[in-house]
Amino acid sequence: MSELPDARVQAAIDNWAPRLIANGVDFNDFSRTTSAISRWDEWLDAWSATADVHHLLAVEARDAGHLESAGEAFLRAAVTYHFAKFVWVVDPERNRRTTEAAVRALYEAHAILDPTAQRIEAALDGGTVVANLRRPPAGPEPLPLVVLIPGLDSTKEEFYLWETVFLRRGMATLSLDGPGQGETGFRMSIRPDYEVAVAAILDAVTGFDGLDLRRVGAAGVSLGGYYVVRAAAFEPRLKAVAGVSGPYDMSANWESIPSLTRETFTHHSGATDGADARGRAAKLSLAGVADKVQQPCLVVTGKLDRVIPWEQTKRIADEVPHSEWVLYGDGTHVCNNIPFKYRPLVADWMRARLG
Numbered sequence: 465m466s467e468l469p470d471a472r473v474q475a476a477i478d479n480w481a482p483r484l485i486a487n488g489v490d491f492n493d494f495s496r497t498t499s500a501i502s503r504w505d506e507w508l509d510a511w512s513a514t515a516d517v518h519h520l521l522a523v524e525a526r527d528a529g530h531l532e533s534a535g536e537a538f539l540r541a542a543v544t545y546h547f548a549k550f551v552w553v554v555d556p557e558r559n560r561r562t563t564e565a566a567v568r569a570l571y572e573a574h575a576i577l578d579p580t581a582q583r584i585e586a587a588l589d590g591g592t593v594v595a596n597l598r599r600p601p602a603g604p605e606p607l608p609l610v611v612l613i614p615g616l617d618s619t620k621e622e623f624y625l626w627e628t629v630f631l632r633r634g635m636a637t638l639s640l641d642g643p644g645q646g647e648t649g650f651r652m653s654i655r656p657d658y659e660v661a662v663a664a665i666l667d668a669v670t671g672f673d674g675l676d677l678r679r680v681g682a683a684g685v686s687l688g689g690y691y692v693v694r695a696a697a698f699e700p701r702l703k704a705v706a707g708v709s710g711p712y713d714m715s716a717n718w719e720s721i722p723s724l725t726r727e728t729f730t731h732h733s734g735a736t737d738g739a740d741a742r743g744r745a746a747k748l749s750l751a752g753v754a755d756k757v758q759q760p761c762l763v764v765t766g767k768l769d770r771v772i773p774w775e776q777t778k779r780i781a782d783e784v785p786h787s788e789w790v791l792y793g794d795g796t797h798v799c800n801n802i803p804f805k806y807r808p809l810v811a812d813w814m815r816a817r818l819g
Contacts, residue, residue, distance in 0.1 A: 472504035475722050476551065479770060482801035487622050488543040504554070511548030512562060515541045519569060526576070535576030539624060542569035546621045551724040553731040560650060566621040567647055570596075573624070584638065586668035591651040593661045595640040596620050599674060600631045606676035608818035609669070611662060611702075612639040613695075615686025615798075616654075617728050619646030626685075629811045635818065636675055640665055642691065644732040653734035656747045658691040659698040666701055679703060679818040683810055684710060685798045686772065689763075690748055693780055697756040704817035706762040706810045709798045711772045712779035714748035721771060754783035761787040762813050764806055766795020788813075 477498055485491055497514045501507055522537035545566035549559045574581040574596075582597040599607060610630050612623050620639035627637040641647055642661035644654030662682065670677060681704040684692030689710015696705040718726065726738065735741035763781035765774045774791060781789035790809065792799055799806040 470503050472724055473498070473501050473507065475724055476504075476507065479722055479724075479797065480551075482796060483798065484547050486625070486800040486803040488540060488625055489547060490540065493540075493544065504552075508548045508552045508554070508558060508562060511544060512565075515544035515548060515565070515569075518544060522569075522572065531576050535573050538569050538573035539577065542566050542573055542621050543624070545569055546619060550617045550619075550622075551728045553727055556731065563619070563647060563650075566619070570621045570624070584665060584668050586664040588643075588652070588661060588664045591643075591648065593640065593642055593648045593652075593664055594620070594646070595638050595665050595668075596623075597636065597638050597669065597672075598627055598631060599636045600634055603634045605674040607634065607636045607674055608679035608681065608815075609636045609638060609675050609677065610814055610818075611665070611680065611682040612637055613642065613658075613662075613682060613684035613688035613691050614640070614645050615684070615688045616644075616725065616732065618685065618688070621646065626807065629807045630683075630814070633811050633815045635681075635811075635815060638665060638669065649732055654729070654732050654744070654748075656694065656749075657698075659695040662695040662699050662702070666699075677701065681705060681814045681818050683814060684708070687711065687714065687748070689772075689777065689780070690714065690750060693750055693757060693761065693784065694753055696759050696761065697753050702759055704760045704762075704814060705757070706764070706814060707777075707780065708806060708810065709765045709769055709772050710763070710777055710780060711748070712750050712754070712776045712783075713746070715742050715745035716776060717773055718742050718745060720773075725771060750780060750783065754780055755785065757784045758786065760817050762790070762810060763787055764790045764792070764799065764810065766792045766797065766799045766802070768793075768795060769797045771797040 518541035522534045526534035549562040584595045623639040643652040683706040685708045689707030692705045692707045730741035733744045761784045765777040781787040
């Protein structure tokens with residue numbers, strides 16, 4: 465019998481189990497892998513071993529010519545590698561290697577399942593922001609474009625299923641790793657003015673065939689719910705924005721947010737310690753910013769959110785002039801326990817605003 469998990473392992477299970485499942489981790493993998501973990505320092509190894517199984521299955525299927533099976537297995541490997549390190553900052557170098565494994569596996573999946581997908585890079589302040597561009601398989605062009613913005617510990621490798629919701633409704637998607645996120649975070653820490661990353665990546669796709677940059681929206685999850693509102697206030701090319709479970713002020717509930725979230729913010733913000741991290745978190749505030757947003761804005765969250773209290777997210781809706789507010793009484797953080805409710809809502813709303 466395995467030992468009872470330590471507090472950080474239990475926090476990861478309690479706060480993020482629905483998120484892993486909603487974004488492509490097999491439920492049976494989740495049960496098997498987490499049941500064998502008793503200490504937080506074991507998390508990355510355990511999940512990497514699970515991801516390795518899927519990667520091997522993918523390679524074997526590809527070698528045998530079973531390409532659909534290979535693509536699906538590469539996709540499972542990518543998201544599993546991602547969740548091996550998503551809030552695991554015990555060893556930054558191992559975190560980086562696992563991030564790179566997730567990136568490679570996703571591109572192996574793209575090569576089979578969506579060969580028109582493109583990696584987009586844009587220079588920003590001596591570094592590079594990276595995004596994945598995907599288009600619907602068929603339909604009239606030029607297409608509206610939705611920039612998908614991750615949160616504190618999510619990355620573009622987590623978004624394949626989220627992208628699909630928009631693609632099925634005739635919108636292209638551009639999933640972005642901005643400062644402090646994924647592989648972009650290797651050289652750039654979190655910064656409050658996320659609009660610079662959005663501007664850089666939109667500049668990079670300007671002139672692309674089949675995209676209508678007069679119809680650009682953005683959707684952000686968790687801390688991305690802050691980023692998307694901040695970007696809308698200063699980037700006029702965004703015509704509509706949606707945020708799910710975003711914080712109005714990242715520092716407002718600093719002591720009550722999960723310790724793993726605080727540790728992850730400390731790492732990705734480049735802070736020297738917890739006090740420095742809280743000071744940096746205070747700079748991620750929409751005070752004096754939210755009321756500048758003139759675009760239509762959808763704000764969504766769940767009343768059972770234990771990471772960002774729903775009242776924090778409602779402050780965004782209260783201050784953005786043209787906002788719509790949706791609170792799911794049964795929703796947890798990012799409503800990942802009810803993706804069948806919030807995802808169609810956001811995608812349908814965005815499609816209606818972009819035309």
